[in-house]
Amino acid sequence: MVEKEVTVTSDAGVHARPAMMIVREAMRYPCKVTLIKDEVEADGKSIMSVLGLAILSGTKLKIRAEGDGESEVIDFIIRLIESDFK
Amino acid sequence: MKSIKINDVFNEKRSQDLQIKLMAGQNGTENVVKFGDLNRPGLTLSGFFDFFASDRIQIFGLGESAYLSSISDESKENIYKQFFSYQIPCCIFSHGAVPDDSFLKYADSSNVPVYVSLIGSTRLVTMLVHIFDEIFAEKVTLHGTLVDVSGIGVLLLGSSGVGKSETALELVERGHRLVADDMVTIVKTDSSLLMGKGSEMLKHHMEIRGIGIINIKEIFGIRSVRRKKRLDLIVKLEEWNPAEEYERLGLDEEFYEILGLNIPMVKIPVGPGRNIPVIIETAAFNQSLKKSGIYSARELDEKIKKWISKGE
Structure with missing residues (x-):
């Protein structure tokens, strides 16, 4: 299991399109991906679940992955968030 | 604390x-x-x-x-x-x-x-x-889909891609009501009661692969949704796994623990040719029967035992 923390800096937060980008990354790996905000856990492979976290600019997010490709998927998602989904 | x-x-x-x-x-x-x-x-x-x-x-x-x-x-x-x-x-x-x-x-x-x-x-x-x-109240957020199936609160669990949302959509089509898709907040409102509801923001929206995000309330009308529902039954959807033993008799009950309470659970293997919504409806009705004290598997077993002891 790998877990890392990241702060969302994108002005618009995680709305539909960024959520889809995270989910698309997560789907490429067989491991379980979980996004955690204030102890609420969301499935990183479900768009509705990620949207439901209501991630705003400045939100601190924990990303956890368990299984094959866990470190790669976390690095990809962190890079995505740090680059403001560009 | x-x-x-x-x-x-x-x-x-x-x-x-x-x-x-x-x-x-x-x-x-x-x-x-x-x-x-x-x-x-x-x-x-x-x-x-x-x-x-x-x-x-x-x-x-x-x-x-x-x-x-x-x-x-x-x-x-x-x-x-x-x-x-x-x-x-x-x-x-x-x-x-x-x-x-x-x-x-x-x-x-x-x-x-x-x-x-x-x-x-x-x-x-x-x-x-x-x-x-x-x-x-203690609460927890789970990745699952909550549907009111003829008055029985059924929480569908299973890994992403197993078809929870599609199954819920078919259940709504059949006249049942969606409470929340993909993200369900479970609140222990009482020492023996779990209440499930969705996020205020997502409210009855659902993602169906191939279509995208849809609004169940707008498409199917107000009677296709409800705001919260007591949890009565957990249905765990699983990819068909030949190594796993699935319940064949129904004599024993399996449970799933949420916030310290045991909720009856059935594991349903998803495979070609299996009409999952009908199976879930049946599981819900069966749960309803059990709540009123009727255990079909046990009753049949009793009858068979009686028949055997008579030696006929």
Whole structure:
């Protein structure tokens, strides 16, 4: 299991399109991906679940992955968030 | 441990419901409470300070107010001095009884918020108990889909891509009601009851692969959704796994633990040619039967045993 923390800096937060980008990354790996905000856990492979976290600019997010490709998927998602989904 | 500020407990909506107004101790509204226990301080006011539950919210009913107005100013001062030497989170007077100036002055200087409610004590206490139950209820957010299947709250669990949303969509098509898709908040409202609801923001939206995000309420109408539902049955959808043993008899019940409560669970393998929504409907009806004391598998087993013992 790998877990890392990241702060969302994108002005618009995680709305539909960024959520889809995270989910698309997560789907490429067989491991379980979980996004955690204030102890609420969301499935990183479900768009509705990620949207439901209501991630705003400045939100601190924990990303956890368990299984094959866990470190790669976390690095990809962190890079995505740090680059403001560009 | 969870704690909440007094002014968050008595927010605008709740203040309206409780018909309360802050009379003194504005600086104490940032005080926190860690549990929702209440205390009637009658005995304490009469001078008996042993076992004074000072860390609870103090409710002054008509009795307490009448007692305070019956005693001399001098004994009042003594009582107030001692009373406010404790760390009291907050005082509430019922029946619209406004405390005297001396009480309010002591409350102000010890930063104890004092509220007056127009409601009578019994009803006020009942309302406060409900409010604190809601505030301090244990909750957890799960990745699953909650559907009301003919009155039985069915929570679909399973890994992403197994078809929870599609199954829920088919159940809605068949006249059942969606509570929440993909993100379900489960609240333990009572020692034996779990209530499930969706996020306020996502409200009855669903993602169906190939179509995208849809609004179930707009497409299927108001009767296709509901806001919250008690959890009665867990249905775990799994990719068909030849190594796994699936229930064939139904003599034994399996359970899934959420917040310390065991909810009956069935594991349903998803495979070609299996009509999952119909199976879930049947599982829900079967659960309904079990709740009314009818266990089909056990009854058949009893009949067979009787038949065998007769030797026919």
